[in-house]
Amino acid sequence: MKKALLIGFIILILGGGYSIVVGLRGSDDKNGTAQKIVPQNTSIDEKLFAHFLIDDGKCRGVRNDLYAIDEKVVAWIVNKPCPPVVSEVTLWEGNPSAANGLLCTSIATKPDLPQCQDTQYESLYGIIRANIDKKDLGLGASHSIRKITYSTEELAVARGDVNQLSFRVRDSTRFSDLGSLKSAINLYISEGNKLSGCGSRTLYKSNIGTKAYDGTGWLPVNLKKIISGSPFNELPIDPVNDANYYFVYVCNSATNQYELNVNLQGDQYGMGGSRDKESTDGGNNPDVYELGTDLSLLQ
Ligand SMILES: [Ca+2]
Numbered sequence: 001m002k003k004a005l006l007i008g009f010i011i012l013i014l015g016g017g018y019s020i021v022v023g024l025r026g027s028d029d030k031n032g033t034a035q036k037i038v039p040q041n042t043s044i045d046e047k048l049f050a051h052f053l054i055d056d057g058k059c060r061g062v063r064n065d066l067y068a069i070d071e072k073v074v075a076w077i078v079n080k081p082c083p084p085v086v087s088e089v090t091l092w093e094g095n096p097s098a099a100n101g102l103l104c105t106s107i108a109t110k111p112d113l114p115q116c117q118d119t120q121y122e123s124l125y126g127i128i129r130a131n132i133d134k135k136d137l138g139l140g141a142s143h144s145i146r147k148i149t150y151s152t153e154e155l156a157v158a159r160g161d162v163n164q165l166s167f168r169v170r171d172s173t174r175f176s177d178l179g180s181l182k183s184a185i186n187l188y189i190s191e192g193n194k195l196s197g198c199g200s201r202t203l204y205k206s207n208i209g210t211k212a213y214d215g216t217g218w219l220p221v222n223l224k225k226i227i228s229g230s231p232f233n234e235l236p237i238d239p240v241n242d243a244n245y246y247f248v249y250v251c252n253s254a255t256n257q258y259e260l261n262v263n264l265q266g267d268q269y270g271m272g273g274s275r276d277k278e279s280t281d282g283g284n285n286p287d288v289y290e291l292g293t294d295l296s297l298l299q
Pocket residue numbers: 277278279280281282283284285286287288289290
């Protein structure tokens with residue numbers, strides 16, 4: 001098989017982000033038969049496909065079908081070009097949100113020119129495109145074709161799973177940023193500095209104030225006083241930082257101690273979750289993640 005004579009650029013819009021897939025197309029593979037499929041990733045995550053394509057695609061109300069082919073490749077067929085792709089028929093594998101998840105598509109200006117990552121998919125793609133109304137998609141008895149179906153409830157579950165993934169990413173950021181903040185405040189204290197502005201346990205929240213780290217931002221600690229300098233160019237804030245998710249700081253000037261709190265989003269980190277952090281942090285509130293030098297200051 002000759003290699004890449006033409007490079008096709010396929011731009012996908014998935015989940016608000018942009019991914020670029022560079023497709024390679026050969027010139028001498030025109031026998032019109034579907035060859036053996038050798039996918040890079042042999043596992044089909046049906047939930048992700050159902051969520052990203054069936055559920056997120058703006059094709060509801062028209063044809064919006066997913067087929068598992070040989071349990072290795074997924075064909076998505078719609079009645080009209082449907083975001084995030086511009087072709088009625090597309091071939092996918094593995095994870096549809098990954099940059100290399102799209103195997104084949106076609107572009108509006110050259111509908112007869114398949115844009116495939118690898119020539120091995122071209123004949124398969126061509127046959128399916130020519131037979132979208134046939135039950136076996138024109139592939140014959142040598143291939144298994146299974147329609148992937150999901151109920152409204154299952155789609156909702158898939159949506160939840162995907163949301164949980166993004167929640168965990170945010171929680172990881174929270175652990176990292178709050179850990180850094182804790183280290184900075186501890187260093188500030190260890191160098192003989194006093195916490196101020198504590199009032200009678202006044203609450204300071206990251207959704208109120210600026211990111212200035214000189215004590216005038218949302219955190220009333222002048223990190224510029226740290227001898228080696230502030231570890232931050234700006235104060236960290238919660239990845240969401242709205243009325244429900246924000247960092248909280250409270251201190252006690254008499255003891256020179258403080259507490260930081262944050263509400264985590266991932267189910268696994270909540271009380272009873274598989275990686276429970278909120279109720280195992282040594283604090284007095286099982287519903288939030290607490291850290292600092294006196295975890296009883298805030299509940
Ligand atoms: Ca806690």
